[in-house]
Amino acid sequence: xxxxxxxxxxxxxxxxxxxxxxxxxxxxxxxxxxxxxxxxxxxxxxxxxxxxxxxxxxxxxxxxxxxxxxxxxxxxxxxxxxxxxxxxxxxxxxxxxxxxxxxxxxxxxxxxxxxxxxxxxxxxxxxxxxxxxxxxxxxxxxxxxxxxxxxxxxxxxxxxxxxxxxxxxxxxxxxxxxxxxxxxxxxxxxxxxxxxxxxxxxxxxxxxxxxxxxxxxxxxxxxxxxxxxxxxxxxxxxxxxxxxxxxxxxxxxxxxxxxxxxxxxxxxxxxxxxxxxxxxxxxxxxxxxxxxxxxxxxxxxxxxxxxxxxxxxxxxxxxxxxxxxxxxxxxxxxxxxxxxxxxxxxxxxxxxxxxxxxxxxxxxxxxxxxxxxxxxxxxxxxxxxxxxxx
Ligand code: UDP
Ligand code: GLC
Numbered sequence: 001x002x003x004x005x006x007x008x009x010x011x012x013x014x015x016x017x018x019x020x021x022x023x024x025x026x027x028x029x030x031x032x033x034x035x036x037x038x039x040x041x042x043x044x045x046x047x048x049x050x051x052x053x054x055x056x057x058x059x060x061x062x063x064x065x066x067x068x069x070x071x072x073x074x075x076x077x078x079x080x081x082x083x084x085x086x087x088x089x090x091x092x093x094x095x096x097x098x099x100x101x102x103x104x105x106x107x108x109x110x111x112x113x114x115x116x117x118x119x120x121x122x123x124x125x126x127x128x129x130x131x132x133x134x135x136x137x138x139x140x141x142x143x144x145x146x147x148x149x150x151x152x153x154x155x156x157x158x159x160x161x162x163x164x165x166x167x168x169x170x171x172x173x174x175x176x177x178x179x180x181x182x183x184x185x186x187x188x189x190x191x192x193x194x195x196x197x198x199x200x201x202x203x204x205x206x207x208x209x210x211x212x213x214x215x216x217x218x219x220x221x222x223x224x225x226x227x228x229x230x231x232x233x234x235x236x237x238x239x240x241x242x243x244x245x246x247x248x249x250x251x252x253x254x255x256x257x258x259x260x261x262x263x264x265x266x267x268x269x270x271x272x273x274x275x276x277x278x279x280x281x282x283x284x285x286x287x288x289x290x291x292x293x294x295x296x297x298x299x300x301x302x303x304x305x306x307x308x309x310x311x312x313x314x315x316x317x318x319x320x321x322x323x324x325x326x327x328x329x330x331x332x333x334x335x336x337x338x339x340x341x342x343x344x345x346x347x348x349x350x351x352x353x354x355x356x357x358x359x360x361x362x363x364x365x366x367x368x369x370x371x372x373x374x375x376x377x378x379x380x381x382x383x384x385x386x387x388x389x390x
Contacts, residue, residue, distance in 0.1 A: 010038025
C-alpha cells in the first residue's frame with residue numbers, strides 16, 4: 001500500500017515526530033508532503049523517508065480564524081491543491097496528520113478519488129480552537145475520511161462530542177522505540193557538568209514554549225522549593241509565541257530565579273537531557289491531547305509529574321507510575337517536587353516500574369502494526385511492514 005502523508009508544518013512538534021515513526025516502515029512506498037519547509041524536513045531525510053515540500057507560502061488559517069478568513073485562505077490554496085491531487089493519483093491513501101492537511105487532504109481525496117485517513121492529534125474543544133475551525137475539522141472528517149485515528153481517548157471523545165462520527169474513529173497511542181531512550185552514566189555526567197547541574201535537584205520541562213504548556217506554573221512552583229531545585233526548560237517557541245518567551249524571562253528575573261532556571265532552546269538530544277533530570281514535569285494548563293514527553297520521561301526511567309487532564313490521565317496513574325496534579329496549581333506541583341526531593345528511593349522504584357509498563361504499552365513496532373492492520377481492514381488491501389531489523 002502506498003501512502004501520501006500530508007502535514008502542514010515544517011517544524012518538529014509532537015504530531016510531526018510521531019509521523020516520522022509512522023511513515024518510516026513504508027520506505028519508498030510513502031511520501032510526506034509538507035506545507036512549509038524547516039527542521040522537520042531534515043529529520044525526515046535523516047531517516048530516509050521520502051519528503052517533498054509542496055509550498056512555502058504560509059497558510060494563514062490561524063487557530064482562532066473566523067469562517068470568512070478561513071475560506072479566503074483556502075481560496076489561495078489552489079496551486080497546492082492541484083499539486084496534491086496530481087501526486088495523490090500515484091498513491092493508494094491520503095493520510096492527513098494535521099488540521100490544515102485535513103482541509104487539503106479532504107478536497108484532494110474527493111478530486112483524486114483516493115480514500116482519506118485523518119490522524120487526530122488534537123482535542124477538538126473551544127480551549128484549543130475557534131468554533132469555525134472546530135466545525136470545519138469535524139465536517140470534513142465526517143464527510144471525507146474513512147478512518148480517524150485519535151491519539152488518545154481524550155481526543156477521540158472530544159471529536160465525537162463535537163459531532164464526529166464515532167464509527168470511523170480508532171484509538172492509537174503514539175509508539176516509541178525504547179532503545180532510543182537508553183543512555184549511559186557517562187553521558188549524564190557530562191551533561192550535568194556542562195550545564196552546571198552537579199549537586200542540584202533538576203526538574204526538566206520538555207516542550208515548546210507556549211502559554212498552554214504552562215512553563216510559568218513550574219517557575220512559580222520552584223520558588224516554593226528549596227534552593228537546590230533547578231529547572232531546565234527544553235524547547236523553543238515553535239509557532240510564534242515570542243511574547244510568552246519574553247514573559248517567562250521577565251518572570252524569572254522578577255522572582256530572582258536566574259540561577260535556578262535555564263532556558264536550553266530546542267534540542268535534539270532529548271533522551272540524554274531527560275536522563276540528566278531528577279524529575280520531569282508536564283504542566284499544560286489546557287488538556288494535553290496525548291503528551292509524548294510524559295511517555296519519553298518514563299522510557300528514560302525518570303519520575304514524572306503531569307497535569308491531570310486530557311491524554312495525560314491515560315498515561316499516568318497517580319502514585320503508581322508517576323504523579324498527577326491539578327493543572328495550573330503551582331502549590332500542588334511544589335508539594336510533589338518537595339516529596340520527590342525527600343523520597344529519592346521511592347520515586348526511583350516508581351520510575352523503574354513506569355519504564356517497564358511504558359516499554360510494553362507504547363512499543364513502536366506493535367503500534368505500527370496496529371496502524372497497518374487498521375489500514376488493511378478499512379481498505380481491503382494488504383499492508384506489508386518490514387520485520388524488525390530490515
Ligand atoms: N522535543 C524536542 N526538542 C525540544 C523539546 C521537545 O525534540 O527541545 C520533543 C519532545 O521530546 C516530544 C515533542 O517534542 O517528543 C513534543 O511532543 P508533545 O506531544 O509532548 O507535545 P506537542 O508539542 O506535540 O504538543
Ligand atoms: C500533538 C499534541 C500532543 C501529542 C502529539 C502526538 O502535538 O499536542 O499532545 O502528544 O500531537 O500525538
